[in-house]
Amino acid sequence: MTQRLKLEVVDRRDFVVGAGAAAMLAILLGRSTAAFAQEKPPTFDEVFKKIVGDKKPEEGKVSIELPEIAENGNTVPYTVSVDSPMSDADYVKAIHVLAPGNPGPTIASFHFSPMSGEAKVSSRMRLAKTQDIVAVAELSNGSMLAGKRTVKVTIGGCGG
Amino acid sequence: MASKPRIKVPSSAKAGEVIEVKTLITHVMETGFRKGSDGKLVPRNIINTFTATFGGKEVFKADLSSGVSANPYIAFKFKVPAAGDLELTWVDDKGEKVVEKVAIAVS
Numbered sequence: 001m002t003q004r005l006k007l008e009v010v011d012r013r014d015f016v017v018g019a020g021a022a023a024m025l026a027i028l029l030g031r032s033t034a035a036f037a038q039e040k041p042p043t044f045d046e047v048f049k050k051i052v053g054d055k056k057p058e059e060g061k062v063s064i065e066l067p068e069i070a071e072n073g074n075t076v077p078y079t080v081s082v083d084s085p086m087s088d089a090d091y092v093k094a095i096h097v098l099a100p101g102n103p104g105p106t107i108a109s110f111h112f113s114p115m116s117g118e119a120k121v122s123s124r125m126r127l128a129k130t131q132d133i134v135a136v137a138e139l140s141n142g143s144m145l146a147g148k149r150t151v152k153v154t155i156g157g158c159g160g
Numbered sequence: 161m162a163s164k165p166r167i168k169v170p171s172s173a174k175a176g177e178v179i180e181v182k183t184l185i186t187h188v189m190e191t192g193f194r195k196g197s198d199g200k201l202v203p204r205n206i207i208n209t210f211t212a213t214f215g216g217k218e219v220f221k222a223d224l225s226s227g228v229s230a231n232p233y234i235a236f237k238f239k240v241p242a243a244g245d246l247e248l249t250w251v252d253d254k255g256e257k258v259v260e261k262v263a264i265a266v267s
Binding site: 074075076077086099102103104105106107108109110111112113114115116117118119120121122123124125126127157 | 178191193214217218219220221222223224225226227228229230232233234235236237238239241
């Protein structure tokens with residue numbers, strides 16, 4: 001903005017120089033955003049550790065409904081749920097869905113409240129290849145639950 | 161995010177009943193991992209957050225990532241306390257926001 005204001009009062013030659021500088025700046029900015037886009041997404045282990053911290057999740061307590069064979073990895077329907085009374089004192093705070101075999105391992109994090117009534121959510125995910133889907137649930141008392149389910153993917157859906 | 165999202169709730173519910181709210185919105189959900197015809201990565205543009213509130217209180221929230229399919233479908237549960245409006249909000253990486261209100265009738 002300040003640059004544009006200045007340009008209005010300078011002569012033509014200065015204008016050309018200024019425009020050149022602006023173009024250079026645009027190129028540099030363009031480069032830095034491109035570099036940012038290529039930054040590697042966190043690995044599954046990093047993401048998993050960030051969610052569970054130093055706790056050990058109890059296995060097999062999060063149910064994951066998935067097709068056994070997903071023909072199209074672009075859209076794989078799934079349902080995750082945890083048995084919980086969903087009362088003010090005891091409810092599921094969140095369920096995180098992770099796909100370790102995807103370029104970015106996080107699918108989604110769902111946050112519930114006692115107003116949810118049931119800790120259950122259905123959605124559709126992209127899967128790059130055959131892999132084990134992992135779901136981690138955080139309870140209001142601080143404990144962690146986990147679940148795992150294998151899904152076979154015929155055609156990967158990450159459009160590479 | 162031009163088109164109107166599709167939202168489905170039961171036509172009426174009893175107070176205290178747990179209902180399912182189904183939502184579907186049109187969005188490319190560009191992953192940021194895909195290369196365009198010019199060989200450059202197409203910048204990520206996804207719906208990153210979806211929230212449902214009832215009477216100003218948050219009922220359900222979803223943080224989405226590139227792994228969510230295009231035109232995201234999300235179905236969640238809601239324990240109806242009383243009649244009122246459920247407010248649903250979608251926000252994408254460009255900051256575009258879609259807000260929809262759906263009336264929950266109690267019989």
